[in-house]
Amino acid sequence: MCADTPEYKDTLNLPKTDFPMRAGLPKREPEWLERWNALRIYTRLRDKAVAEGDRTPFTLHDGPPYANGHLHIGHALNKILKDMVVRSQQMMGRDARYIPGWDCHGLPIEWKIEEQYRAKGESKDKVDIVDFRQECRKFAEGWIDVQRDEFKRLGVTGKWSKPYLTMDFRAERIIAEEFQKFLMNGTLYQGSKPVMWSPVEKTALAEAEVEYHDKESFTIWVKFEVATEGDLQGASVVIWTTTPWTIPSNKAVVYGEDFAYGLYEVTGTPEQCWANVGDRFILADKLAGDVMGRARLEPDMWKRVRDVSAEELSGLSLKHPLAGAEGSNGEWDDLRDFRAADFVTDEEGTGFVHCAPSHGMEEYELYRGLGMLEQVITYNVLDDGTFREDLPFFGGTEILNRKGKEGNANKAIIDKLVEVGGLLARGKIKHSYPHSWRSKAPVIYRNTPQWFAAIDRAVGDGQDACGTTIRERALTSIDQVKWTPKTGRNRLYSMIEARPDWVLSRQRAWGVPLTCFKKKGAMPTDADFLLRDEKVNARILEAFEEEGADAWYKPGAKERFLGNDYDPSEWEKVDDILDVWFDSGSTHAFVLRDREDGSEDGMADLYLEGTDQHRGWFHSSMLQACGTIGHAPYRGVLTHGFTLDEKGNKMSKSLGNTVAPEEVVKQYGADILRLWVAQSDYTADLRIGPEILKGVADGYRRLRNTMRFMLGALSHFSEEDRVAPEDMPELERWVLHRLAELDHKVRTGYAEYDFQGVFQALFNFATVELSAFYFDIRKDALYCDGDTTRRRAARTVMDILFHRLTTWLAPVLVFTMEEVWLERFPGEESSVHLVDIPETPADWLDEPLAQKWAHVRRARRVVTAALEVQRTDKVIGASLEAAPVVHVEDAEMLKVLKSVNFEDICITSAIWLTGDPSPAEAYRLPEVEGVTVVFEKAEGEKCQRCWKILPDVGTHKHPGTCKRCDEALG
Known part of the structure; x- marks a missing residue:
């Protein structure tokens, strides 16, 4: 509304504000970052908590990203969510602490340094290990500085001046100390079992370090001849496998005790076929037709002779297909074990499973339970994925080549099986297969001596409140944790319920070593196999505190740590490094427990990461803590989904559909990225792209206009203008009622980490109930009334709205709400992030x-x-x-x-x-x-001041005005 004549226009109470319509966030946000840095916002909030003395601590423990590259959109989602949690908890009256951290050890960084050597045609194995580790440290330091700036640019607050780093000397000391607890409490042991192994990286991998991609594999049907005298002698049990390279390590075949098996005979053959007339095969009846078809045998070329019972199968022994082959040197001449097993399926294959316990966990567990591991474990595959040189026919062949592609081993084995008549059929299959998420190369299961934490062995520490074993403690602890969303509970529970022992060792260089000694000549089962001595442990920890974990690898380290108490020639120093998940799983010890600004009870109120961390950080932290403190290190866990493009596709550089946080910030500003997070359902996968961001920016502009209107209406507002709620018109009291409702919604939503629910409620309130209703109605009174109760009440409500909307939205729109706040309350010490959400009187609620x-x-x-x-x-x-x-x-x-x-x-x-x-x-x-x-x-006539058309216009002292405007003019 606007007066028609200049003199009347000047009498209106038009809004006054310098708050710009255009945000200009990309340019202005860095200025606020500098301001917050100068104000020391995070430190002042901690000081404020100490001064007040009654704030309940809230600790969000940061899951450490790897310090090895620029941030991607998933990093931004994660850190923004964490920041919204911390800020909202702080503004609701908590002492909300956030110490950012980085994972600095392990393959992601070591692999980068190795790539530099490979590019120069050099081998890292020829470099002094301490020098190599120093290069890894420098690489990590450089990326920490880069990522810290990128995180801060997103408006993330925290103890950036003193983050935690797993490679800090103090951290390395505590990681070693945490490992020593496993050493001393009896859960550490050395065993030899199949683990996921990367031939390219030459190390064992944890499940969390593996991702699954489609892979085309050879598939073969192999004949194992029955050696036992009787009616079935000379017939062949047929197995099917997608890993031909495991055939040289075969030690057994197993069958299903409850399946129906039959004896089948070949009565005719086509021209190209590896079967002969008269051949007899034992097959599961359900799968016989498919097997014969794979062998190119038409239905009229074979017949079922008779049943073969489980009792009959149980008395058989089999020959390996390479048994007696010329040049085999007797490698495979021993008869193969043949027995029932509960993991056999008749859904695909032949109804029989070939067993190479060195390369399969189910087979390993079967023969471990039988006490027969010594008879069935082989060591045919070396750490680079080649067969040992002295293995007949296949020595030196590669399962995978140096680039992670198909090697020559499978073909060599298939060709040899054809040559000796051991193959019935072959083909190829595309299936989901484990790959290293770092090198992207396929992995294999390989039996190697590794160090394990036993999760079903009683922990000898006396902390039995949650159970006596790590598994018992973990499963009990899971039900004491608050899960957001609740489905996270079942996911982690099922994983821990079924998981094997934890493989702690890695055959790499960059990390914290397994700080233990084993006795030369002793067996892992011997009582004195491991050296357990508190004085030796203390010397190690003292050295790590001063020099870091490099001390373990320096000349004379063994003698230094053993001291005069033990003969160094009798002990072997273990040089494997700890699984990097043990590092990050131990962070509760050197962040929550060890730091003054950690947590009073050593536990976090919240761990927050992506859903993949049920098998990663949430998992390893739970196992590690249950082995050292007897329970989970967290009270709450929040998980978010992954980021996808606008069409719901996985982001990929090759597809060109990635969204870089840096580019979004340059175009729109960090607040738009934060708003995208707040508007999304983070419990599912989140879509982002140009059109989605445009929509977010449009919503932001609408919200910004709401804030701008309030600022204009509040120009020169003072306490003298304030009206008590009981003296306000009904419309203003209705707004107060809505504020009381929203205050409950906001506080409950923030407490439940429901940022989408909070933002939607506030956005709808601001743009619909305020802009399109209340503001629309009250513009007339604000602009045209004189010093009336109605106008003063409206401005009072605007002031109340201002304080609530700015603080309610500050955890999300950190830059914009600071701009809004400073527009009203400028000053060197002023910041919306130093105040709390104001309390809202319950008596504002008025349901009638x-x-x-x-x-x-x-x-x-x-x-x-x-x-x-x-x-x-x-x-x-x-x-x-x-x-x-x-x-x-x-x-x-x-x-x-x-x-x-x-x-x-x-x-x-x-x-x-x-x-x-x-x-x-x-x-x-x-x-x-x-x-x-x-x-x-x-x-009537149109009032020249307020534009209402009324019968009384022109009948008052001031020409062309209505009664209200005439009185306002005096």
Whole structure:
């Protein structure tokens, strides 16, 4: 609304603010970052908590990213979510602490340094190990500085001046100390079992270091001849495998005890076939037809001879297909074990499973349970994925080549099987197969001596509140944790319930070593195999505190740590490094427990990471803590989904559909990225792309306009203008009621980490209930009233709205709400991030008033819709030209509408309310029954100051004004 004449225009209370319509976030956000740094916001909040003394601590423990590259959009999602948690908890009155950290050890960094050597045609194995480790340290340091700046640019607050690093000397000392607890409490042991092994990286991998991709594999059907005398002698048990390279390590074949098996005979053959007339095969009946088809045998070329019972199978022994082959040197001449096993399936294959316990966990577990491991374990495959040189026929062949592609071993084995008549059929299959997530190369199962934490062995530490074993403690602890979403509980529970012992060792260089000694010549089962001595442990820890883990690898380290207590020639120093998940799983010890700004009880209120961390950080932290402190290190766990492109596809550089946080920040600003996070359901996978970001930016502009309107309306507002709630008009008291409702919604939502729910509620309130309703109605009073209670009440409500909206939204829009705050409260020490969300009086809630105004708003919708029709038809240009007649059927609703200034609420110059029946031509809105509108134009002259059309215009002291404006002019 605006006066028609210049002199009247100057008398209006028009909004005054320098707050710009255009945000200019990419340019201005760095200025606020510098300001916060100068203000030492994070430190001042900690000091404030100490000074107040009654703030309940809240600790979000940061899952450490790897320090080896620029941030991707998943990093941004994760850190922004964490920041919104910390800021919202702080502003709700907690002492919210956040110490960012980095994982600095392990293959991601070591692999980068190795690549540099490979590019120069050099081998890292020829470099002094301490020098190599120093290169890894420098590489990590460089990326920590880069990533820290990138995280801070997103508006993430925390103890950036003193983050935690797993490669800090103090951290390395505590990681070693945590490992020593496993050494001393009896859960550490050395064993030899199949583990996922990367031939390219030459190290064991944890499940969390593996991802699954489609891979084309050879598949073969192999004949194992029955050696036992009797009717079945000379027949062949047929097995099927997708890993031909495991055939040289075969030690057994197993079958299903409850399956139906038969003896099948070949009666005819096509031209190209590896079967011969008269050959007899033992197969599961359910799969026999498929097997014969794979062997190119038509249905009329074979017949079923008879049943073969489980009892009959149990008495058989088999020959390896390479047994007796010329040049085999007796390698495979021993008879193969043949027995029932519960992991055999008749869904695919032949109904029989070939067993190479050195390369399969189920087979390993079977023969471990039988006490037969010594008879079935082989060491045919070396750490680079080649067969040992002295293995007949296949020595030196590669399962995978140096680039992780198919080697020559499978073909060599298949060709030899064809040569000796051991192959029935072959083919290829595309299936999901484990790959290293670092090198992207396939992995294999390989039996190697490794160090394990036994999760079903009693932990000898006396902390039995949650159970006596690591598994028992973990499963008990899981039900004491609050999971967001709740499905996270079942996911981790099932993983830990079924998982094997934890492989702790890696055959690499960059990390914390397994700080233990084993006795030369002793067996792992011997009582004195491991050296358990607190004095030796203490010397190691003292050295790590001063020099870091490099001390373990320096000349004379063994003699130094053993001291005069032991003969160094009798002990062997273990040089494997710890699984990097042990490092990150131990962070609770050197962050939550060890630091003054950690956690009073050594536990975190929240761990927050992606859903993949159920098998990663959540998992390793649970196991590590259950082995050292007896319970979980966290009270709550929140998980988020992965980031996808706009079409729901996985992001890939090769597809060109990635979204880099840096580019979003450059184009829109970090607040738009933060707003995208807040608007999304993070519990599922999140989509992002150019069109989605445009939509987020449009929503941001609408919200910014709401804040700008408030700032303009509050120009020169002072405490003298304030009106008590009980003296306010109903419309203002309705706004206070909504604020009380929203305060509960916001606090509950933030407490439950429901940022989407909080933001949607605030966005709808700001843009619909405020901008499109309350502000729209009160513009007239704000601009045109004199010093009236109505205007002062509206400005009081604006002030109340300002303090709540800025603080409610500050955890999300950290930069914008700071800009809004400083527009009203400038000053070197001022910041919205130094204040709490104000308490909202419960007596602002007024449900009867809210119900009444729900009726008013429903009726208003009919009026505004009717006037929009007239505006569209060019009958009127503005709603103030109207004076509609509103027919209301319900007497109570009519009474309600007459009790308020309904013409002001509908922004018309006049309005006529009646209970008379509605005429046929009246406008109706289907969703609002019982209220209709007949359009009429307003009668009178247009006030030159407020633009209302009223009969009294021109009858007052000031020419061309209505009574209200005349009084305002004095």
